[in-house]
Amino acid sequence: MSAPAKTGEPKRQRLTEGGRKTRERIIEAAAELMFHRGARGTSIPDVQAAAGVSASQIYHYFGDKQGLVLAVIDHQTDTRLAQQRPLLDNLDSIEALREWCDRAGSRQDARGCEGGCEIGSLASELADGDQSARTRLVSAFDRWEGPIRSGLARMQARGELSERADTAALATALLAAVQGGMLLSQVRRSSTAYRQAVSAVIDHIESHLVR
Amino acid sequence: MSAPAKTGEPKRQRLTEGGRKTRERIIEAAAELMFHRGARGTSIPDVQAAAGVSASQIYHYFGDKQGLVLAVIDHQTDTRLAQQRPLLDNLDSIEALREWCDRAGSRQDARGCEGGCEIGSLASELADGDQSARTRLVSAFDRWEGPIRSGLARMQARGELSERADTAALATALLAAVQGGMLLSQVRRSSTAYRQAVSAVIDHIESHLVR
């Protein structure tokens, strides 16, 4: 028998240079649309128009809509993490944590607090209904949380952070504050909630500093 | 000219006893479906089947789908807040805060961490695309955050919490932790993230206690 048909994956094939660019263009257009309208709220014709491609191109490169959504999740994860570097890889001081969080707050303000977190929004929409999407979202959050935890762990290894601090839990708490803060800010159209949320958690981390 | 047509609102009319029950049944069925599949992922035929009503009944009572969604937002807000009382109205000690948060964590475990927060999920889906929905979500979160802030303020008034503590900001941070923690837990299918998130913020609040 043949391999189990995995939904959302077109048969692996060689990509022409032009093909790669088309594929990329589709993903970017879809990511943008899905950020604003959600995955369900974005239709294939929408993506066609935004990317300037025909339906067959989308189905050629992604198999079906779910395949496109999965590609968008990965793309947003890569893009968001890349945007946060190198800050993200150096979260080993309270100041660095504050600056990193502040950056996101300014970004939020810059777009008038419309839209929340690119990954969080997709997560909220897809976590329950789409098993393969959920799996990718798990790894998206892990890839995000990892560097935070590493930074805190380095502080602890250097003796700056109390031995009693649970760096893994603190990293999770900070990521949760980012997500929850973004959501409240998106609804209230003000970054205040986001700033208060992350500030509280960072203050808490600060309380573990060995003075 | 006539009054500006406000979308999603059927003309106010007297409700028969049976009519009120039908209306209620529709809202409850819709709320349940939308919790699991999202508002966009829930069709009117879905609601018809779940509530055992005909299309005309839904349009009779809610005008259009948006009207139903708005009613669901209000219903979920009322229901969720009611479920949390009387705990929610007595959040004026660290223990009370912990118990209140823990209750939600157990609830999350009880359903295998499927589905996040009833209000938060709707918020993430609707905040950007639907102005009237966003307005209602703002008040939903305000109604939720209010009692938290009041509890903290009472602690402060009693001299238990430092004068320097910003109770409003702490209340927002806690609500954000709840939301972000729920989201991470939903994706990871484990309430651990939720518990760590709220625990960190409550620990932080605790650090403001006047000993």
Next chain:
DNA sequence: CTCAAGTTGGAATTGACATTCCAATCATGC
């Protein structure tokens, strides 16, 4: 009882969307 208003059923309409198909064109290794 009797009428106006509230309530309900169910079919009909209209439009959009996901997906498929096929035929044409293009790129590249040999």
Next chain:
DNA sequence: GCATGATTGGAATGTCAATTCCAACTTGAG
């Protein structure tokens, strides 16, 4: 240059959703 596979356009298909319509039925006030 040729064959093979990659890429593209555009129409066709089938499904399903949102909404409208209208006729029938029920209820409550007077």
